[in-house]
Amino acid sequence: MRAFTDLFWQLDGTTRTSEKLEALVAYFRAAPPDDAACAIDVLSGGRQIRAVPTSLLRQWAAEVTGLPPWLVEESYAHVGDLAETLALILPDPAAPADEAAGANEADVGLARLMRTTIHSLRQETEARKREVVLATWRRLASRERIVWHKLLTGGCRVGVSRTLVARALAEVAGVEPAVMAHRLMGGDVVDGEAYRRLLAPQRHDADDRRPYPFFLASALDGAEGHDVASLGGVADWQAEWKWDGMRAQLVRRGSDVAVWSRGEELVNEAFPDIVAAGATLPAGTVLDGELLAVAGGRLLGFSMLSRRSGRRTVTRRLLEDIPCVFVAYDLLEERGEDLRGRPLHERRLRLEALVPTPFAAGTDAHGAGPPQVPSAIFLSPVVSAASWTDLGLLRAEARRRGVEGLMLKRRASPYGVGRTRGDWWKWKIEPLEIDAVLLYAQAGHGRRAGLHSDYTLGLWHEGRLVTVAKAYSGLADTEIVEVDRIVRATTLEKHGPVRICEPMLVFQLAFEAVSASTRHKSGVAVRFPRIVRWRRDKQPSEAGTLDDLRRMIPGGVPR
């Protein structure tokens, strides 16, 4: 447990990827295989169980410390992290034996600790749970307790991506990161034996399911003089809708199908429908495209998609509720041949021959609408226009069509690597904005634990402020601290962690779209709201109205 605790704090103590990687590599090099297997599971956000309800932990902590339960809660509200709060208030463990001599005896490996004090605890009676928890508290130091609490309550998030874990393991094993990422997807690393197989230096069968590095677009936002006027003739460019989905590569080689996210994570488990559809492609095919959630002929949007993408198992129910499609926009490999060096117009022709178009004759020529064919893989339609002006007009329709804008790709360009400027541009629509007043604030978590950084904002309606959106602060850290201070000083009422503040601060709220909603009291729902600016220059009376917001709903104003 000590080694894993050290790792946890090292990862926690830095924001530098290189240092995190270093810490991970050092841990895996030294860890016993059983512990390493267990750590991989925890670090990569594997299924964590809540062995003991947090309400019981709070209750027992109050008993052990002799503090009234309300003071435990008050402390939690201040700290913002229950695992940490409990670790801090509990009495220090019985003095450890001589550090050098007693260390090995007192230290229980991660795997054993998980087995004995977490996994087997779930089924136990409350009395037995209490016994084990109290005994463990007596044994662990405060910094170990925090980590153990997080494991015990199933909330151990360490701030490393699966990709980073894969990179570290790749370094330990001496194989390529993408190879390791894929090996990790082969199934859970359940024990030390599986961990040894994972690190084997020789090739695994599945190693060649790797994707190509993704080519990324740059924003065409006028910065550094880049705008459409600088791009030359519109005929040199291929325009497509910029889908609000999840970038992915579909790799069909041998008898395998692999779906990779842009972070080079294999997401087969989350998208079995796409994997099945991919199996119908000829072997030796690699498609670049976007995963989208589509149901009943409608795009479901990113929040629905993310309910799928994070899963390691997908129920039949979820597959039915949130069916997904893969919109293909590039062909990187055909019959095993790497096409990336060929110009886009040639790749596009080959792609069109391979993948069906979703749009039956007679539908919208620009086709940002729903797919009409019952295939889970289809072609990203090309948006054609005779001039930049015409294309600009089409771009202005993007919000109504449920897309984020246009992608512009140079027809003569090869498929590049990374974010090389010049050949791929995203030409997004501007976000919608309104000035709103801070009404409630709540303490954030993680890096912002204890700081009031989640804001609920309101707009004027019939002389009163009504809440319209809850948004995380996109303010600078120093501004968040300042707002926190003002919130504390102007709190009218406290309801648990939520403070009702005097309405005095105005923020510029940006969002992607507004729609009518019956679930919200205001009657409208804003999509992806975020705070972009603190309008110190504005009084609350100068903030926007609910009617202003309603006017932004496409296709009319429901009352």
Add this chain to the structure above:
Amino acid sequence: MQDLVEVTEAGLYCRQGDFFVDPWRPVPRAIITHAHADHARRGCGRYLCAAPGKLVLRSRMGGQAPIDVVRHGESILINGVRVSLHPAGHVLGSAQVRLEHGGTTWVVTGDYKLERDPTCAPFEPVRCDVLVTESTFGLPVYRWPSSEVIAADLDRWWRGNRDAGRTSVVLAYALGKAQRLAALVDPSIGPIVAHGAVMTMVEAYRASGVRLPPIDRVPPRARRVGGGRALVIAPPSVLGGSWLRLFGETSVAMASGWMTLRGVRRRRGFAQGFVVSDHADFPGLLAAIEASSARRVLVTHGFADPLARLLRERGLDAAPLATRFTGEASPDAVGVEEDDDPEAPASGTAPSPGADADAATAGIPGTAAE
């Protein structure tokens, strides 16, 4: 019976003796518990402080300020109120103010801590009927490691940095914490250098008879001072400026009680935080309150509400005392400005709407005369 201390717009006031304790506005007569900026303001008619703190207070209040002193424990009469100052263990010369009048004894603690500190006299419990206590760290999550543990942690960190050729920079309040840290570390590890603001106080400490290891002032235009071996002690205000660039590669750590919390360390971006405070931790507050044997406790400066509630549940007559500093503590106020007490509650150190003195002192519970 009339209270011996009440809150007025200018601060804690003893009507019977016609003097203030740590006023936040200029007043004719002020008793100062210690020289931190939020307790000692310029412009008063006369100051009274404990003798060991005179030079420190002088360097803060300017050469002209009329400062009277009494020895720790010595009592004097001011308009019939018997006044004595007792060690608070917070910084050099810090004192608790004991007031006795008409058979009743009050003690105003000022800031205090119970831990050992080689740079000032240790806290002495003073028995009283009514105790006015601070509560900066009045939640049970705040418990300090012992001085030995802190010293060992600091030494290990410094030595590690030195061996890696990195300068160690520890950020600490210029008055008190900085000198305490200098006295705690092992000076054989490398040279100790300090920021000018720290050096001014180091000199005041030395002139007051406090023994400190050799400390060099950072020369204004030195390059790579200390060659990566030094421990630099500086106020938190150097963060974000160019001053730290004098030292080449550095490891920067903050020394503050707020460093207890992971969220605060992460937000402030410190690779290393040392939990070192010159305030009492939660067990320390409870111990001091108990040792005073006071039946009535007025809690100020920090987590006044929860601490007062806990004391009430434990049978004491306790209430929060609304002072200018009664805003909730915010860990992120740590050392925002150089001249702030790094551990003072936020609303006492920065102007925030609605928290000005007038608003905060209106409607004070339990302290109005009669």
